[in-house]
Amino acid sequence: MQLAAIVISLVTTVIGTALAARAAAYIYRVVMTGAPDTTRTGNPVQRTKTVAVEFLGHTRMNKWGVVGVAHWFVAVGFFTLVSTLVTAFGQLFDAEWVIPVIGHWLPFEIFTELVGTLTTLGIATLIVIRLLSLPGRAGRKSRFAGSIAWQAFYVEYTILGIGICIMILRGLEGALAGVESYEAAYLVSYPLVVAFRGLSHSTLENLIYLVAMLKICISFAWAATIGINPSMGVAWHRFLAFFNIYFKREEDGDVALGALRPMTSGGQPIDFEDPAEDATFGVSQVEHFAWKGILDFSTCTECGRCQSQCPAWNTGKPLSPKLLIMSLREHAFAKAPYLLAGGGKDAEGNEIATPEQLANVPAAALAEAERPLVGTAEENGVIDPDVLWSCTTCGACVEQCPVDIEHIDHIVDMRRYQVMIESSFPTEAGTMLKNLENKGNPWGMATKARLDWVKELKKETGIEVPVIGEDIDPAEVEYLYWVGCAGALEDRAKKTTKAFAELLHTAGVKFAILGKEETCSGDSPRRLGNEFLFQMLGAQNVETLNAALEDAPTKRIVATCPHCFNTIANEYPQLGGHFEVIHHTQLLQHLIDEGKLLPVNPVEGLITYHDPCYLGRHNKVYSPPREIMDKVPGLRQQEMHRHKERGFCCGAGGARMWMEERIGKRINTERVDEALSLNPDIVSTACPFCLVMLSDSVNGKKNEGAAKEHLKVVDVAQLLLDSVKALPAEPEPVEA
Ligand code: SF4
Numbered sequence: 001m002q003l004a005a006i007v008i009s010l011v012t013t014v015i016g017t018a019l020a021a022r023a024a025a026y027i028y029r030v031v032m033t034g035a036p037d038t039t040r041t042g043n044p045v046q047r048t049k050t051v052a053v054e055f056l057g058h059t060r061m062n063k064w065g066v067v068g069v070a071h072w073f074v075a076v077g078f079f080t081l082v083s084t085l086v087t088a089f090g091q092l093f094d095a096e097w098v099i100p101v102i103g104h105w106l107p108f109e110i111f112t113e114l115v116g117t118l119t120t121l122g123i124a125t126l127i128v129i130r131l132l133s134l135p136g137r138a139g140r141k142s143r144f145a146g147s148i149a150w151q152a153f154y155v156e157y158t159i160l161g162i163g164i165c166i167m168i169l170r171g172l173e174g175a176l177a178g179v180e181s182y183e184a185a186y187l188v189s190y191p192l193v194v195a196f197r198g199l200s201h202s203t204l205e206n207l208i209y210l211v212a213m214l215k216i217c218i219s220f221a222w223a224a225t226i227g228i229n230p231s232m233g234v235a236w237h238r239f240l241a242f243f244n245i246y247f248k249r250e251e252d253g254d255v256a257l258g259a260l261r262p263m264t265s266g267g268q269p270i271d272f273e274d275p276a277e278d279a280t281f282g283v284s285q286v287e288h289f290a291w292k293g294i295l296d297f298s299t300c301t302e303c304g305r306c307q308s309q310c311p312a313w314n315t316g317k318p319l320s321p322k323l324l325i326m327s328l329r330e331h332a333f334a335k336a337p338y339l340l341a342g343g344g345k346d347a348e349g350n351e352i353a354t355p356e357q358l359a360n361v362p363a364a365a366l367a368e369a370e371r372p373l374v375g376t377a378e379e380n381g382v383i384d385p386d387v388l389w390s391c392t393t394c395g396a397c398v399e400q401c402p403v404d405i406e407h408i409d410h411i412v413d414m415r416r417y418q419v420m421i422e423s424s425f426p427t428e429a430g431t432m433l434k435n436l437e438n439k440g441n442p443w444g445m446a447t448k449a450r451l452d453w454v455k456e457l458k459k460e461t462g463i464e465v466p467v468i469g470e471d472i473d474p475a476e477v478e479y480l481y482w483v484g485c486a487g488a489l490e491d492r493a494k495k496t497t498k499a500f501a502e503l504l505h506t507a508g509v510k511f512a513i514l515g516k517e518e519t520c521s522g523d524s525p526r527r528l529g530n531e532f533l534f535q536m537l538g539a540q541n542v543e544t545l546n547a548a549l550e551d552a553p554t555k556r557i558v559a560t561c562p563h564c565f566n567t568i569a570n571e572y573p574q575l576g577g578h579f580e581v582i583h584h585t586q587l588l589q590h591l592i593d594e595g596k597l598l599p600v601n602p603v604e605g606l607i608t609y610h611d612p613c614y615l616g617r618h619n620k621v622y623s624p625p626r627e628i629m630d631k632v633p634g635l636r637q638q639e640m641h642r643h644k645e646r647g648f649c650c651g652a653g654g655a656r657m658w659m660e661e662r663i664g665k666r667i668n669t670e671r672v673d674e675a676l677s678l679n680p681d682i683v684s685t686a687c688p689f690c691l692v693m694l695s696d697s698v699n700g701k702k703n704e705g706a707a708k709e710h711l712k713v714v715d716v717a718q719l720l721l722d723s724v725k726a727l728p729a730e731p732e733p734v735e736a
């Protein structure tokens with residue numbers, strides 16, 4: 001028995017180790033087929049801290065309650081229980097062998113017992129959770145829909161098997177050591193010690209050889225399996241996640257939200273005024289993604305957290321961020337033999353490798369290399385255009401991903417190529433682009449219309465809003481109010497604009513606007529993929545803002561549109577524009593706190609607040625709107641099920657505002673259905689796009705009789721104004 005156990009264990013170990021090591025080297029080579037990226041190594045101390053915090057604290061997984069805790073034990077057990085593997089090797093040769101020095105040290109034995117037990121229970125919990133939400137039962141609602149089931153179960157049952165072996169070995173070890181009564185060293189396994197105690201010495205020894213062999217074989221069969229499946233993310237993430245987290249986009253440890261990455265070619269930012277002859281615009285081949293992109297794809301665990309939160313997936317569209325990442329990974333690995341042999345295409349699509357270089361490349365890899373990265377099923381595309389254009393860039397996927405995959409950057413990189421080189425995008429969005437090019441706003445309205453709301457406000461309230469440099473000296477301006485295209489031109493959004501201006505006036509804040517000088521911030525064209533237009537609009541705005549604020553005491557800007565807020569605060573620094581930008585809800589909360597705005601009039605009713613993605617997830621502004629509503633007397637707040645970090649998109653982001661929504665349920669309808677389940681009187685938000693999307697849907701519901709007539713959709717500023725505004729004076733009672 002002993003000899004057989006030794007031979008089988010050692011052979012399995014050698015094969016498993018060799019295959020896993022070969023695969024690790026191969027994964028490295030595949031990752032390095034990606035484009036250079038020199039932005040991933042700054043601040044190594046903070047990066048190391050981030051890895052430590054995210055791993056030891058499981059800070060991203062713990063958002064998922066019991067799953068996070070169970071996974072913590074599995075992850076910690078995976079690394080710390082290597083000691084039990086070492087012991088198993090020793091036991092093959094001597095059943096009583098323990099690790100020298102610490103083997104019989106009580107704290108070590110207790111640690112092994114506890115971690116062994118909790119790892120086993122942890123993986124059992126994860127298996128049960130997976131079984132309870134099998135796609136066969138839950139369909140698209142299952143976060144595992146589309147994941148490769150056998151790989152996940154194989155990994156999980158492997159860990160379960162190892163955990164069971166550890167505990168059986170502990171029982172056998174105790175029995176062999178002649179443990180007669182309960183000891184702390186056998187904290188959990190003592191019942192097994194009792195069960196094995198009656199067996200003979202030689203039987204116990206043989207059982208130890210057998211179980212040690214099983215433990216080793218299960219472990220190294222797993223190593224061999226992942227060795228022959230280098231794209232098996234559910235297994236490889238155990239190693240790759242550390243690198244993926246370390247090299248994440250934000251060196252301060254934040255998630256890859258807020259700004260989009262500047263467009264690069266060959267790892268260098270593109271100079272849009274004088275792009276290099278051979279510059280690549282966006283991503284048209286998998287190897288155009290930076291190496292970190294390919295590391296992202298390789299690391300995906302297929303856990304489906306991103307998918308479960310995605311508004312596109314949840315409304316029946318073909319986009320799932322998980323399936324997108326998995327498709328890119330399968331493609332990258334399938335194409336890799338071709339790329340590693342020197343294959344590739346030049347800008348004209350000609351092969352750059354010689355026939356000799358490609359002579360030994362498998363036919364499957366050559367065929368894979370011919371697949372368009374973005375293309376329909378008929379074109380054998382890797383990513384279907386309907387998948388690519390369904391994304392609202394809401395950030396729910398990035399926010400939830402436990403291994404910090406940067407979905408939005410990859411999606412926008414593919415869009416950039418489609419828009420800038422192929423001119424291939426939903427035609428409706430073309431109108432928006434043309435209007436931006438010609439008129440500087442997506443509706444194509446005349447520039448002077450940007451001041452209509454100013455005239456209306458003056459007529460309605462007598463308040464005059466000054467234009468900086470024309471009606472007010474910049475030196476007197478505390479805040480430059482960035483109105484945004486929707487805020488200036490869209491009727492419903494204009495109500496927010498006027499309410500906010502009236503509140504600023506009431507609070508005595510010295511503010512001014514750019515008036516006709518303002519133009520689109522560039523959020524929509526950038527997220528659509530038209531980086532060139534974004535650069536143009538952005539450069540113009542930065543110049544205008546710098547000139548307008550040159551003599552202002554501060555470069556403070558307040559924006560009512562979260563998209564403009566995000567672009568000016570987070571993306572204009574890429575264009576040399578550095579401003580202090582806040583959202584109007586932040587300023588309003590501040591003015592209330594300072595006592596400059598006093599909400600006194602009750603606004604009665606049940607209210608539910610919709611978090612705009614670009615205010616919440618992208619910029620972490622969650623509490624100011626809620627605190628403002630808290631201060632308004634009469635309002636009763638109730639959260640929708642999906643709120644704050646898990647808020648559900650309205651459907652307008654990522655330039656989706658300008659595209660038809662032809663597939664599945666409308667995202668705004670899904671969101672309004674969720675709001676209606678609370679039977680609110682008011683749905684509030686803090687974004688002009690959300691306001692339009694939600695009120696469109698609510699109006700539709702009213703027409704169908706599915707929403708009460710008095711249900712309102714309003715911006716938080718409108719609510720506050722209603723509460724701050726003096727009520728019309730009561731008529732004097734008439735003497736009888
Ligand atoms: S950003 Fe939002 S819409 Fe786009 S893939 Fe992620 S979750 Fe889905």
Ligand code: SF4
Nearest residue numbers: 300301303304306401
């Ligand atoms: S959340 Fe991250 S790891 Fe999980 S499936 Fe999505 S991309 Fe993969």
